[in-house]
Amino acid sequence: MIGISIKNFSIAFGDNEILNDISFDVQAGEIVTILGPSGCGKSTILRSISSLESGYTGSIFLNETCLLNGANKCNKDIGYIFQDYALFPHLNVKENIEFALFKLKANERQKRVDKLLKQFDLVEHKNKQIHELSGGQQQRVSIARVIAYEPKILLLDEPFANLDSILRAKTKFWLKNLIKELGLSAILVTHDQKEALSMSDKIGIIHNKRIVQFDTPKNIYKNPNSFYIANFLGEVNTLPKFIAEDLNLDLSKTSIIRIHETKITNKANNYKLNIVNRLYCGEYEEVILSFEKELKSQIKLRVYIDSDISLEEEIYLDINKDKIIEVNN
Structure with a gap:
């Protein structure tokens, strides 16, 4: 009823x-x-x-x-x-x-x-x-x-x-x-x-x-x-156009990935990142990074203290296409 x-x-x-x-x-x-x-x-x-x-x-x-x-x-x-x-x-x-x-x-x-x-x-x-x-x-x-x-x-x-x-x-x-x-x-x-x-x-x-x-x-x-x-429902990262092109995504839409699903790796690939800022938050560090190919494009993520990722080495975006959401602007 x-x-x-x-x-x-x-x-x-x-x-x-x-x-x-x-x-x-x-x-x-x-x-x-x-x-x-x-x-x-x-x-x-x-x-x-x-x-x-x-x-x-x-x-x-x-x-x-x-x-x-x-x-x-x-x-x-x-x-x-x-x-x-x-x-x-x-x-x-x-x-x-x-x-x-x-x-x-x-x-x-x-x-x-x-x-x-x-x-x-x-x-x-x-x-x-x-x-x-x-x-x-x-x-x-x-x-x-x-x-x-x-x-x-x-x-x-x-x-x-x-x-x-x-x-x-x-x-x-x-x-x-x-x-x-x-x-x-x-x-x-x-x-x-x-x-x-x-x-x-x-x-x-x-x-x-x-x-x-x-x-x-x-x-x-x-x-x-x-x-x-x-x-509005949770912070997201907007992926730069060159990644959308590489992954054959719909360029008429905005490709995003939620911050908690944004991952990095120390294994080399095409999406090298540079650290812009990092904040210690206790159980994790909040890290802001820019893409080496496009410095104005930045992403934010959390690296937990028990992670095997080293922030002192070269860092690359570890992208999982299944985690990408394509939305209207």
Whole structure:
């Protein structure tokens, strides 16, 4: 069942067009990530779904039956998790969660809150004030408060932005499992490529006010339809024209290879390289090299400390044609 359906969505603020002709679906139990740089309009989609923005053209359907058009609203089905958590500082953990359940009878409300405190591992923190919690605990309270009223749709606006890298990784797995367990239709907006790849069932990439590719993380990563998308999802090296000619590649396209798949060798071949710069990064060195045949063409790669490659000897590009991706400019 389709939980959210966006059809031909466009929005402008005055004369400033933000998004143009955006369309995608989110199935029940599916996580769709809208990925793009800061300021591209990602959060505007969430705000429009939740009726915090109006004046758009196109249609937004919830669970195939509820059309949001500025007059027909279904906010009770929507849970919205903000980047700053939006918790009430004057209420403790238990009271923050209870706030979403004020319409329930006292005994039913207590049962629901106790269940959520246990589910979100917050029992021992239930009487603490918000400022006494860690960032990860605050986020769990924020999510518990949203889940309390049993929404069918979950909107996540940069939910991991305020967490450190270790806590972010742990929380991603936990939240993804929770969404699957509850069968929610979820939209995540982020500018973090790794976050999108690891969390999503589908990814829509916004560029120049449109979704330029919408597919599974693996398909987008392996088969980007443009140089912009390939480079946005992870740094790439552009191969010089003389290599494309040698390998009989399509010269009308840009030939790229991802940095982690760019290899070098000390065995001589036609693609000799010279070191331009090298940075020590602990377990590896990041090395920038130029081609002896074409000095303006440079590539970047990582040489790990346990590699048998010597950077003190002559270096050559060790090209694997199967790793090359040909993309439109």
